[in-house]
Amino acid sequence: MDLKYVMENLRIYDKMLMNIAKKEGIREQKLEKRIKDGSVVLVKNSNRNIEPLAIGEGVHTKINANIGTSPGLVDVDYELEKAKIAVRYKADTLMDLSIGGDLNEIRTRILKETDVPLGTVPIYDAFIEQRIDMDIDSILRVIERQCEQGVDFMTIHAGITQDMIKGMKERIIPITSRGGSFILAWMIKNQRENPLYEHFDLVLDVVKEHEVVISLGDALRPAATEDATDTLQIQELINLGKLTKMARKEGVGIIIEGPGHVPLNQIKANVILEKKICDNAPFYVLGPLVTDIAVGYDHISGAIGGALAAMYGADFLCYVTPAEHLGLPSIEDVREGVIASKIAAHAADMIKLGDTTRDLDMSNARKELNWHQMFELSIDVDMKTKYSNLIDKKACTMCGEYCALKIVEEYLRN
Numbered sequence: 001m002d003l004k005y006v007m008e009n010l011r012i013y014d015k016m017l018m019n020i021a022k023k024e025g026i027r028e029q030k031l032e033k034r035i036k037d038g039s040v041v042l043v044k045n046s047n048r049n050i051e052p053l054a055i056g057e058g059v060h061t062k063i064n065a066n067i068g069t070s071p072g073l074v075d076v077d078y079e080l081e082k083a084k085i086a087v088r089y090k091a092d093t094l095m096d097l098s099i100g101g102d103l104n105e106i107r108t109r110i111l112k113e114t115d116v117p118l119g120t121v122p123i124y125d126a127f128i129e130q131r132i133d134m135d136i137d138s139i140l141r142v143i144e145r146q147c148e149q150g151v152d153f154m155t156i157h158a159g160i161t162q163d164m165i166k167g168m169k170e171r172i173i174p175i176t177s178r179g180g181s182f183i184l185a186w187m188i189k190n191q192r193e194n195p196l197y198e199h200f201d202l203v204l205d206v207v208k209e210h211e212v213v214i215s216l217g218d219a220l221r222p223a224a225t226e227d228a229t230d231t232l233q234i235q236e237l238i239n240l241g242k243l244t245k246m247a248r249k250e251g252v253g254i255i256i257e258g259p260g261h262v263p264l265n266q267i268k269a270n271v272i273l274e275k276k277i278c279d280n281a282p283f284y285v286l287g288p289l290v291t292d293i294a295v296g297y298d299h300i301s302g303a304i305g306g307a308l309a310a311m312y313g314a315d316f317l318c319y320v321t322p323a324e325h326l327g328l329p330s331i332e333d334v335r336e337g338v339i340a341s342k343i344a345a346h347a348a349d350m351i352k353l354g355d356t357t358r359d360l361d362m363s364n365a366r367k368e369l370n371w372h373q374m375f376e377l378s379i380d381v382d383m384k385t386k387y388s389n390l391i392d393k394k395a396c397t398m399c400g401e402y403c404a405l406k407i408v409e410e411y412l413r414n
């Protein structure tokens with residue numbers, strides 16, 4: 001490697017670091033230290049021309065939106081529309097969870113038509129292509145293909161092992177993770193150890209070359225609040241901690257996926273356990289949903305859990321839509337899910353990072369009945385279109401001439 005090439009790359013790296021530090025409001029040295037110790041990961045495939053995204057300690061809480069086809073509903077244009085809506089509403093990443101249609105075509109179109117990091121679950125393709133006949137070679141081929149296509153991060157369900165199968169019958173819902181169920185079916189049918197656990201070193205070799213981040217999946221994430229924080233969940237987390245150490249030795253970025261359904265009073269413990277066992281690796285929580293009965297409104301249940309988890313140190317929230325547990329989300333479901341998750345992430349960042357400037361600006365705009373500025377500051381980027389009738393109004397229809405803000409302003413002035 002010639003010196004000029006090395007110097008040029010160092011210059012690009014320094015500039016990238018400076019831009020991220022500025023955007024995240026963190027000192028460059030601190031950011032660099034955290035990237036080196038693995039508590040922050042930069043998500044971007046080396047083949048892809050997008051801005052790298054920082055996820056982890058001391059940077060803003062990020063949110064992910066899942067999209068993707070199902071076997072009964074394959075409409076790639078519709079999924080792309082969902083992806084674009086999610087990005088418009090400021091989802092930081094997308095995950096393509098497609099399991100219907102031409103999976104390569106869908107993935108490459110999303111990669112081409114969006115500019116945020118894209119995550120996938122390679123075991124979906126491997127299982128769909130070969131079912132129970134898949135093996136580590138075919139799984140590695142899928143991982144390699146997706147790395148070459150430009151996927152930025154991948155869920156790898158390497159933590160579930162044979163010793164956990166027996167205890168699963170004790171659970172209310174043994175498993176809810178789709179990728180986890182594929183691996184589990186293979187393990188039971190073949191009476192063999194999880195190939196992703198056994199050959200994790202080979203997975204690392206493949207992703208390392210493309211600077212792809214591994215999101216270690218929690219196949220045994222609880223799907224019922226009653227199952228939360230049980231022995232199986234913690235056993236799998238301990239495996240994820242071991243795999244994190246292996247990945248760090250190879251310089252591969254690791255994110256740890258977490259629950260699932262968790263009652264409010266167990267959320268803090270879940271964050272502490274993940275940070276402790278996985279040596280401060282960024283924590284990516286799927287919700288968590290704080291109750292099992294909010295069907296139709298699980299985005300609210302997920303936002304409550306997400307806000308609390310992020311306040312205690314979770315770094316990355318996977319959105320939940322109103323269609324959770326019911327079906328493939330619509331465009332409107334995606335929009336609502338992203339907004340709910342953005343609210344959760346920001347509410348946590350107000351406490352975690354002291355990020356309150358926008359809230360203060362909003363309060364001042366509200367005091368001045370400055371609708372234009374209120375809409376500019378709003379999490380919903382389309383408020384000004386929806387409420388354009390308010391722009392010149394001196395009060396809203398709630399109190400009309402008895403607007404408290406106007407009355408108090410008038411009397412306090414005198």
Ligand code: SF4
Nearest residue numbers: 395396398399403404
């Ligand atoms: S009219 Fe009532 S609700 Fe509307 S801005 Fe004034 S005080 Fe607030």
